[in-house]
Amino acid sequence: MEKTARAANTDRRLLLLSEKDNVCVAVAAIEPGERVLFGGKPIEVLTRIPLGHKLAVRAIAEGETVVKYGVSIGLATRAIAAGEHVHTHNLKSNYLPTFTHDRVGQVGNLSPLSKDKARQVGNLSHREKS
Amino acid sequence: MQGFLRADGRKGIRNTLVVVYAVECSHHVAREIASRFRDRAVHLIGFPGCYPNEYAHGMMKRLCTHPNVGAVLVVSLGCESLDCGELAGAIRESGRPVETAVIQKLGGTRKSIEAGAAWVAETLERIQSVPHVEMKSEELVVGAICGGSDATSGLTANPAIGRAFDLLVERGATAIFDETGELIGCEQVLAQRAATPELARELVAAIEKAARYYATMGHGSFAPGNAEGGLTTIEEKSLGAYCKSGSAPISGLIKPGDIPPAGGLYLLDVIPDGEVRFGFPNLTDNSQIAELIACGAHVILFSTGRGTVVGSAISPVIKICANPETYRRMAEDMDLDAGRILEGRGTLDEVGREVFDFTLATASGAATASERFGHQEFILTYKVFEPIRASCLPRSSG
Numbered sequence: 398m399e400k401t402a403r404a405a406n407t408d409r410r411l412l413l414l415s416e417k418d419n420v421c422v423a424v425a426a427i428e429p430g431e432r433v434l435f436g437g438k439p440i441e442v443l444t445r446i447p448l449g450h451k452l453a454v455r456a457i458a459e460g461e462t463v464v465k466y467g468v469s470i471g472l473a474t475r476a477i478a479a480g481e482h483v484h485t486h487n488l489k490s491n492y493l494p495t496f497t498h499d500r501v502g503q504v505g506n507l508s509p510l511s512k513d514k515a516r517q518v519g520n521l522s523h524r525e526k527s
Numbered sequence: 528m529q530g531f532l533r534a535d536g537r538k539g540i541r542n543t544l545v546v547v548y549a550v551e552c553s554h555h556v557a558r559e560i561a562s563r564f565r566d567r568a569v570h571l572i573g574f575p576g577c578y579p580n581e582y583a584h585g586m587m588k589r590l591c592t593h594p595n596v597g598a599v600l601v602v603s604l605g606c607e608s609l610d611c612g613e614l615a616g617a618i619r620e621s622g623r624p625v626e627t628a629v630i631q632k633l634g635g636t637r638k639s640i641e642a643g644a645a646w647v648a649e650t651l652e653r654i655q656s657v658p659h660v661e662m663k664s665e666e667l668v669v670g671a672i673c674g675g676s677d678a679t680s681g682l683t684a685n686p687a688i689g690r691a692f693d694l695l696v697e698r699g700a701t702a703i704f705d706e707t708g709e710l711i712g713c714e715q716v717l718a719q720r721a722a723t724p725e726l727a728r729e730l731v732a733a734i735e736k737a738a739r740y741y742a743t744m745g746h747g748s749f750a751p752g753n754a755e756g757g758l759t760t761i762e763e764k765s766l767g768a769y770c771k772s773g774s775a776p777i778s779g780l781i782k783p784g785d786i787p788p789a790g791g792l793y794l795l796d797v798i799p800d801g802e803v804r805f806g807f808p809n810l811t812d813n814s815q816i817a818e819l820i821a822c823g824a825h826v827i828l829f830s831t832g833r834g835t836v837v838g839s840a841i842s843p844v845i846k847i848c849a850n851p852e853t854y855r856r857m858a859e860d861m862d863l864d865a866g867r868i869l870e871g872r873g874t875l876d877e878v879g880r881e882v883f884d885f886t887l888a889t890a891s892g893a894a895t896a897s898e899r900f901g902h903q904e905f906i907l908t909y910k911v912f913e914p915i916r917a918s919c920l921p922r923s924s925g
């Protein structure tokens with residue numbers, strides 16, 4: 398019953414995977430400054446939460462376990478406020494360090510060709526040639 | 528469903544002629560031969576190394592005698608370590624047409640390409656007569672992997688594969704999931720599903736081995752794109768990957784090249800045994816796909832959030848897109864749109880059923896997106912494995 402009440406009072410972009418979780422997954426991007434309802438409670442979103450990223454649904458203390466799918470996904474490396482993006486800047490693995498580089502998503506300037514242009518330069522798909 | 532009947536009684540869902548390069552030095556000749564048959568079922572696989580490796584030799588034998596393979600041309604330079612004579616012998620014993628083109632004996636590139644291509648042309652005709660007979664779902668072996676993962680993989684495509692796995696296992700099929708390195712953090716939940724307590728201990732030990740291996744390498748199975756997609760830690764990625772296994776009990780733990788003895792759900796341990804040697808355990812997703820195929824997988828379910836385009840040599844790959852934004856951008860490379868669950872355009876049960884139905888359609892001959900584009904990625908590198916213990920396959924021991 399509690400679950401149904403929460404679902405009715407929760408923004409449909411927030412996906413809570415387990416009742417034990419202290420983070421939700423955004424199933425669509427949420428912009429900073431937006432107020433989203435979680436279990437009837439408004440949460441002010443502090444930074445942009447892209448699709449698939451996590452949002453703290455309550456305050457998490459430094460050193461506290463971050464819980465998703467009802468299971469630990471690591472420890473908070475600093476205090477996290479409700480509404481904050483939870484990611485590599487405030488969450489670390491209990492197992493292995495996370496390797497990232499900040500260029501991802503910024504490399505590659507080519508855009509797909511228009512249909513006319515593609516015809517001019519030849520079709521890359523060998524099966525569609527004939 | 529219909530299958531190509533092989534001499535060992537197994538049935539294939541494709542009838543592919545495989546051209547093998549026995550070492551990088553014969554890669555070009557093998558590729559030139561295979562490329563003359565681009566629109567026929569001719570695939571290229573090989574092993575680049577010149578030094579001997581028992582694992583690579585065993586993998587090659589399993590792949591060349593896979594039920595989807597109808598005939599094999601081995602292209603040898605003539606001085607590599609891979610024992611082409613032994614490999615060809617094993618293929619011949621399996622009842623398949625096999626020939627070995629030795630470049631040094633044939634007199635170089637041109638003569639080898641001509642002789643090899645002539646054999647392929649003639650053999651393609653010969654294998655048309657392989658009996659095509661009824662195939663039951665319990666004869667089907669399905670593998671699952673995820674690659675180019677983001678946080679949507681664990682919300683849509685992976686749990687949908689899990690539902691499809693449950694449907695397959697219920698019907699007596701064999702389902703294999705893999706990458707113990709992507710189960711770090713899931714040891715205890717996994718152990719609870721093991722058929723016996725001994726197998727539970729083997730599962731935990733296999734994941735601990737993966738954690739040790741990756742700790743030595745400095746970082747785990749976590750690419751920068753995973754973090755951009757919203758995943759923060761390896762255990763978070765693991766939980767998302769774990770959903771692929773569905774809810775059936777785990778019947779066994781196998782290693783690359785082990786063929787499951789009966790239907791059920793199996794975990795494939797892809798992390799080498801012993802001290803860390805030869806670098807990262809799996810260079811890319813296709814390393815694991817090749818290992819699943821060596822365990823007999825007829826078809827591979829591939830879940831992707833960020834979007835991958837790969838297919839594979841030998842067995843068709845079904846790409847299940849977890850992220851609705853990726854699907855819109857890369858639809859022609861995808862077979863199924865699982866991300867629509869996030870937009871309220873379908874439920875997990877519906878998509879799970881769709882994955883199951885698509886698997887059977889692919890097994891019945893329907894081409895997947897990667898097959899239509901001609902994808903046939905393949906990679907095989909050096910590894911070391913010890914044989915599995917009896918406790919890893921509790922039902923078949925004794």
